[in-house]
């Protein structure tokens with residue numbers, strides 16, 4: 001774990017020395033790819049895992065593996081403790097209470113949970129308190145043009161099923177939300193507003209507090225896609241004043257197969273369930289079932305227990321390193337990427353220009369070379385980046401592209417790696433025989 | 438030759454720029470009212486957004502059916518564009534059965550994970566795409582135009 005002797009270090013970004021020490025905790029980073037040292041710049045897709053996270057999962061299976069919330073034997077109690085302690089740890093990490101954090105498979109499953117629950121509230125006979133989530137003809141669900149498909153398609157489907165209308169806040173040429181257009185889109189018809197905290201393509205950081213206030217002013221429920229923020233910024237769902245937030249463990253040092261939904265307790269307890277079955281009920285007859293309160297209400301079936309244990313280890317690792325310091329370090333890496341990319345002829349960076357706030361990632365277009373070819377060339381140099389539309393086709397279409405190349409950093413990336421990436425990018429157009437600006 | 442250089446041979450980069458056969462007009466993209474003996478197919482690789490609409494024109498019937506023209510419109514990486522360009526050059530004038538045999542052979546080479554050497558006698562310039570078979574993520578790019586041609590050709594039978 002990272003430790004520094006001088007206290008004042010804890011305020012600024014991580015230092016290169018600390019990052020080199022952090023890298024020792026991530027064995028996968030130390031390897032050769034295609035004859036070159038691996039430069040992993042695809043953490044926006046999924047992060048690498050520190051030893052402590054892998055050990056937490058292994059320790060669970062070696063010492064405590066058992067089903068949770070059932071059975072009276074000692075291991076079952078131990079496993080339940082691990083599972084619920086993990087919930088407390090992850091909930092505290094985002095500023096939520098224990099009963100406000102529901103485990104899901106990933107962020108996509110979380111967004112579907114919310115959308116399907118609202119859908120269930122919109123059809124047939126539901127409890128009076130569930131009616132507040134109902135949408136139908138004349139109602140609007142609002143998203144933005146920069147959403148990941150995971151925060152777009154479930155809402156399209158909800159609207160299709162219920163007859164509600166989907167609207168979106170457009171973005172501007174620099175990738176920022178058009179706040180003027182936004183102001184006109186929030187009306188008394190707006191029932192749900194779901195948007196991303198940080199764009200996984202442009203790195204734009206949306207003004208969550210302001211947007212949540214605009215939504216609440218018209219009585220809409222606010223859902224935050226925190227997939228690209230929870231891993232990188234200190235997140236506090238109460239301070240942001242959102243009603244729901246979702247994130248994925250695998251993007252924040254934890255294993256695949258686990259994510260979470262935060263929901264305000266009084267909302268979660270009033271919502272109809274999505275998946276139903278065992279572990280989420282109180283009394284079941286042949287005709288009818290009554291449901292547990294949150295979070296169990298939304299956790300039908302056997303849960304990802306070892307993953308929860310490892311998720312807690314992951315957020316502990318992040319907390320001990322310091323989220324503010326991680327954010328500051330990544331912001332510096334992001335600026336270094338953008339400034340470096342802008343200096344290479346024929347490169348267009350998507351999103352805000354150098355010097356403007358962005359997350360530690362940069363997607364770009366190489367004039368004359370398709371993103372797929374760019375990614376292939378970088379891979380030969382050992383540099384792992386993502387190519388394609390990054391599950392954000394409408395955003396790419398708006399920026400006049402079908403695909404881009406994206407480099408995304410995390411706490412374990414060094415400035416030397418960003419420089420190696422930039423040097424490789426500079427070689428792309430010459431390799432493919434493209435000249436000029 | 439490095440693996441990268443074997444993927445991006447000069448002939449591939451040239452073909453990707455030349456885009457031979459990429460002259461399908463916009464108003465024909467929808468593929469409506471196809472004349473007899475003409476087939477058309479749209480293929481999309483959702484992973485990277487590579488896209489092609491390819492039209493096959495044939496003349497003659499029965500055993501004499503032959504490809505008389507290939508026209509396409511598309512957008513994608515150099516592998517997919519070069520592959521479409523090479524295909525357009527190769528198959529015009531060949532019998533339908535011969536073209537299908539060529540497509541089958543090309544597919545086999547592409548799926549071989551680098552184990553099968555392309556036969557230039559059969560595949561002509563498309564043999565230069567053999568290097569792609571060592572990059573499983575790119576096989577779809579190389580196959581895109583060929584899959585479209587196969588489907589379009591079938592429509593003309």
Ligand SMILES: Cc1ncc(COP(=O)(O)O)c(C=O)c1O
Nearest residue numbers: 106107108148150200227228248
């Ligand atoms: C902004 C955003 N939302 C949602 C998702 C979906 O996450 P997952 O695939 O883990 O469900 C991602 C991941 O790519 C993302 O970047």
